[in-house]
Amino acid sequence: MAIIVNLDVEMAKNKISLKDLSARLDISMTNLSLLKTGKVKGVRFDTLNAICRELRCKPGDILDYTED
């Protein structure tokens, strides 16, 4: 897939662990880990909204596109 997930970068900028972020977002650590590694089929808008709110970033900071 050509979509790259930079969640770990934003998490490092905010100095927040996966466990804390999953607690704040009310998403399981498993799902968040799958999202971080780009192994999910898609992200819902409300999940993206919650991530951007917690990490004080924009969707473009978390999601990137490169040519295959």
Place this chain on the structure above:
Amino acid sequence: MEARSEKMLKVVRGALSVVWYLLIILLFGLSVYWIVENRRKGHVSFDVPFDYYLTEVVSSERFANENILSVKIYDNQARIKLDIKESFVSYALFFFNLLVEAFFVLMILWQLRKIFNSINLQEPFIYDNVKRIKKIALLFILYYPVEWLLKGINHLIILKYVHLSSSVLSFSIDFTLILVGLMLYVIADVFKYGYELQQENKEFV
């Protein structure tokens, strides 16, 4: 899930469990009662009618032989009730018929209980439910063919005791159960689609 529909589901689940256990107790009790009663009488009565449509007027004497203790021919000559001397065959025939009938009912109830359990756990769209609905569908479809087979077997065995040169074994066809079975196959496919959608949904965060 709404509290009211949850309650309804629990009630249905409870009712299914009660019916299940009652049927098992009834099956066991009926068998014991039947054996005790026939041992007491000294012969085996087949009260379940064997439907023989006789093409000529016959009398009871025609059936008299050492194995038949009494015969009742109903007015329309469409049914014969036989009291047969106790033997392994007569007992085996009764239990074979009872177990085959009970198998269908109990299997359907068993699968229904499992389906309702899964719905109660808020997981209706699981692959197991697809298989269960298909099993129920198959049982509905197979019911009449198996009944016909049973009638045929009963007929062959009874012919050993009763000489009926002019009888025709009757078979009734009711397509309702077959249609219900086919509809259930369609419903199973709908559940399968629901399962696939749920799996795809799980892959979204």
